[in-house]
Amino acid sequence: MIKYITRRLILLIPTLLGLILMTFGIFKLTPGDPVAIMLGQSASPEQIALLRERLGLDEPVHIQFVRYTWSVLQGDLGRSIRGGVPVLDAVMDRLPHTLALATTAMVVAVLLGVTTGILAATTRHKWIDNVIMVLSVGNLSVPEYWLSTILILVFGVQLGWIPVLGGTGLKNLILPTFALALGPAAVLTRLTRSTMLEALHTNYVWTAHSKGLAEKIVVLKHVLPNALIPVVTVIGLMFGSMLGGAVFVEAAFNRPGLGTFAVKAITNRDYPQIQGVVIVAALAFVLVNLAVDISYAFLDPRIRYE
Amino acid sequence: MTNLPDDYCSIQISSANETERASQSLWALAWRKLCENRIALAALACLILIVSLTLVAPWIAPYSPTETDYDHLKHPPSSVHWAGTDDLGRDVLSRVLWGGRESLRVGILVVLIGMAGGLVFGFISGYYGGLLDDFIQRIMDVFLAFPPILLMISIVAILGSGLTSVMLAVGIASIPGITRLVRGLVLTTRNELYVEAAHILGVRKWKIMVRHILPNIVSELIVYASLMIGGSIMVTSGLSYLGLGAQPPSPEWGAMLDYGRSYLRDAWWMSVFPGLAIALVVICVNLLGDALRDALDPTIQ
Numbered sequence: 001m002i003k004y005i006t007r008r009l010i011l012l013i014p015t016l017l018g019l020i021l022m023t024f025g026i027f028k029l030t031p032g033d034p035v036a037i038m039l040g041q042s043a044s045p046e047q048i049a050l051l052r053e054r055l056g057l058d059e060p061v062h063i064q065f066v067r068y069t070w071s072v073l074q075g076d077l078g079r080s081i082r083g084g085v086p087v088l089d090a091v092m093d094r095l096p097h098t099l100a101l102a103t104t105a106m107v108v109a110v111l112l113g114v115t116t117g118i119l120a121a122t123t124r125h126k127w128i129d130n131v132i133m134v135l136s137v138g139n140l141s142v143p144e145y146w147l148s149t150i151l152i153l154v155f156g157v158q159l160g161w162i163p164v165l166g167g168t169g170l171k172n173l174i175l176p177t178f179a180l181a182l183g184p185a186a187v188l189t190r191l192t193r194s195t196m197l198e199a200l201h202t203n204y205v206w207t208a209h210s211k212g213l214a215e216k217i218v219v220l221k222h223v224l225p226n227a228l229i230p231v232v233t234v235i236g237l238m239f240g241s242m243l244g245g246a247v248f249v250e251a252a253f254n255r256p257g258l259g260t261f262a263v264k265a266i267t268n269r270d271y272p273q274i275q276g277v278v279i280v281a282a283l284a285f286v287l288v289n290l291a292v293d294i295s296y297a298f299l300d301p302r303i304r305y306e
Numbered sequence: 307m308t309n310l311p312d313d314y315c316s317i318q319i320s321s322a323n324e325t326e327r328a329s330q331s332l333w334a335l336a337w338r339k340l341c342e343n344r345i346a347l348a349a350l351a352c353l354i355l356i357v358s359l360t361l362v363a364p365w366i367a368p369y370s371p372t373e374t375d376y377d378h379l380k381h382p383p384s385s386v387h388w389a390g391t392d393d394l395g396r397d398v399l400s401r402v403l404w405g406g407r408e409s410l411r412v413g414i415l416v417v418l419i420g421m422a423g424g425l426v427f428g429f430i431s432g433y434y435g436g437l438l439d440d441f442i443q444r445i446m447d448v449f450l451a452f453p454p455i456l457l458m459i460s461i462v463a464i465l466g467s468g469l470t471s472v473m474l475a476v477g478i479a480s481i482p483g484i485t486r487l488v489r490g491l492v493l494t495t496r497n498e499l500y501v502e503a504a505h506i507l508g509v510r511k512w513k514i515m516v517r518h519i520l521p522n523i524v525s526e527l528i529v530y531a532s533l534m535i536g537g538s539i540m541v542t543s544g545l546s547y548l549g550l551g552a553q554p555p556s557p558e559w560g561a562m563l564d565y566g567r568s569y570l571r572d573a574w575w576m577s578v579f580p581g582l583a584i585a586l587v588v589i590c591v592n593l594l595g596d597a598l599r600d601a602l603d604p605t606i607q
Contacts, residue, residue: 018448022460029464141589143540145547146563146581153574240453247455248544252567263548266463274463282452 004297008290019282020069023275028061030271038081038269051081077279078272087276091261095280098257101249102242104173105180110235113185114228117192121227122219124197132189139186144245148179148252172255180249184238191234195227202226236292240285332525332602339601346597353590356583360406369397371404371557380573390575392566398575402583405557410587412473412558413539417531419477420484420538425527427481428488429515433496442485449482458541462550469542469558472551476541480534487530491523498522525602532595536588543584559584 027034035051036043052058055078056067071078077087120132155161155175162174199205200223208218247259254260258281265273340346359366368388369375375395383390389399431442449457457479458472465471495501496519504514543560545551552558554565559580566576 014444015448015451018445019452022448022457026460026463031465137593138585138589141536141592142585143544143581143588145544145560146577146585149563149567149570149577149581153570153577157571157574243453244455247459248547251548262459263550266459266467266550269466271463274459278456278460282456285453285456286451 001297005294008293012286012290015286016283017069019279020072021065023072023278024065024068026275026278027271028064034269034271038271072279077276080273081270082268087272088280090273091258091276091280094256094258094261094277095284097255098243098246098250098259098281099284101173101176101180101246101255101257102239104177105184105242105246106235106238108177108181109184109188109238112181113188114192114231116185117189117231118196118219118224120189120193121196121200129193133193136186136189139182142183143248144179144183145248145252147182148176148249151175151179152252172253176249176253176255179252180242180245183245184242187238188231188234192227192231195230196223199223199227233296236289236296239288239292243281243285336525336598336601340597343597343601346594346601349590349593349597353587353594356406356587356590357410360403360410363400363403363407367397367400367403369400371396371401372555380569380576382573383575389579390573392573392576393569398562398579401557401562402559402579405559405562405580406583406587408469408552408556408558409539409543409560409584412469412542413535415473416477416480416538416542417534419474420480420534421527421531423478423481424484424488427485429492429519431485432489432492433511433515433519439489443489446482446485449479450486454479455541458545462545467550467553469546469552469556472542472545476538476545480538484530488523488527491526492519495519495522529595529599529602532591532598536591536595539584539591540588 030037033048035048035055035057039047039051056064059067075088077091079086080090116132116136120129123129152175156163163172205218205222208222213222243258246257247262249255250257250259251263258277262274262277262281265277340350373396375391375397378387378391378395380393381387381391381395387397387399389397389402391397392401427442427446431439458475461475461478462471465474492515501514501518504518509518542551543558543563546558546560547564549564552561554561562580563577566573566580569576
């Protein structure tokens with residue numbers, strides 16, 4: 001087990017180097033002078049020269065890269081161009097909001113997706129199954145930002161049940177959570193349904209039936225545990241698409257978070273902030289995936305010996 | 307040995323005919339299977355209708371998409387303005403029709419960019435193998451290790467906001483995934499007997515790739531592309547919704563949604579109709595993509 005974890009940690013090194021190279025590239029590949037773009041048209045040549053010096057842009061590229069890598073490894077992501085706040089602090093302020101949204105949405109998506117998937121599989125070709133499948137196709141095709149808009153319109157504006165914009169309390173989390181969860185839930189519904197159907201037609205299930213076990217026990221004790229293995233794998237992979245969806249949901253609900261932070265940084269052309277948010281978000285994603293993978297290795301011994 | 311060129315030619319011709327006939331029958335079969343799928347046909351019809359409506363928008367749109375009418379500000383849907391008017395009195399239906407030209411064009415171009423890049427890298431990687439393959443794959447590994455949205459945001463940051471940057475960003479972000487797919491397909495195809503035969507007969511490498519390998523993996527690529535279009539339209543419109551893509555006067559669907567946000571309380575139709583258009587197109591494309599996958603999958607035949 002320790003060997004497996006060590007190997008996974010070593011594999012992280014090239015990924016991290018690639019990430020740093022990518023964010024370094026954001027700054028270097030921008031056509032024109034990024035410093036002039038950041039400072040705007042009213043900047044004097046002296047101001048531009050000063051900022052260039054502060055950012056170490058007068059050095060050769062490889063020196064700049066080594067310097068950048070070194071400071072990133074030390075947790076120094078630079079300071080924002082406007083306001084001069086340390087980027088790491090600013091990003092870390094937003095990170096919990098995005099993680100909270102992604103986590104609650106993941107819980108809702110799993111609960112909703114797995115239960116409707118089981119329901120659809122056990123009522124195959126009856127109207128319940130048909131309704132669930134049609135709804136899931138619809139859900140998959142509705143973009144998060146429009147779903148958010150519709151939820152705000154129905155529950156916030158028309159019914160006035162839930163506060164819709166701003167605020168970070170628990171109540172404010174309800175609508176964004178559903179806006180983010182419904183798409184992934186639909187994926188899980190379809191997956192659970194098909195793995196359940198597969199497991200329903202195995203020999204051990206027929207054996208369980210012929211022993212005279214109640215339908216409920218067969219489904220819960222024999223079918224479900226086997227059907228859920230691929231579902232658990234997909235849940236880990238979904239975190240990335242959750243992060244993508246969170247960008248849109250945060251924008252729609254005007255919530256603080258990494259998504260709104262990144263969009264604002266791009267609009268302001270604040271390069272240290274853009275680099276910082278990409279690094280932190282990517283790192284969060286990679287670490288969550290690592291944690292998920294390691295927990296699989298605990299659950300399923302086969303993975304360790306791959 | 308002296309008559310090798312003659313032999314080579316005849317074998318070349320007959321093998322070309324063979325693949326053509328085989329691929330024709332595959333397509334004919336796929337088309338027949340598609341026609342039996344009523345949901346797929348409905349989706350196809352709906353999609354053709356939407357695409358042609360946006361194509362002929364300049365002639366059929368009841369109003370200009372940009373002309374303001376200060377006598378009809380924020381009018382709800384009525385017999386005069388079917389989808390209402392926005393805060394400047396512009397007809398929402400006309401804007402949705404015109405905007406579709408942008409949104410659909412960008413969605414399709416994204417897939418073409420991704421496919422072009424993915425085909426080049428995938429073929430180089432899969433066919434030549436060796437160090438080049440290792441190099442390309444390690445780079446793609448890094449990109450695949452992160453959610454695509456981060457790569458898109460980085461590229462938009464480099465290129466600056468705008469619909470073209472968004473299109474390039476989403477297209478480039480899809481290259482690693484397609485490269486992986488193409489590489490896998492090429493790897494399985496390059497060891498087939500007909501490829502080896504062509505190789506032994508001295509057919510040039512690029513010709514083997516284009517004439518012998520590509521036709522045999524094209525159905526998988528089409529399925530992947532068709533399933534990708536829906537997502538591309540959603541993401542490109544989404545980036546416009548974030549204000550990173552098409553800018554406000556443009557009737558692009560995502561930009562319209564973004565614009566309508568501020569008027570959610572008193573003009574819901576400004577937000578509902580552009581979003582409905584996106585959802586409708588994506589549903590049709592996804593249903594059609596699913597059906598295509600079933601129709602083109604030789605294992606189900």
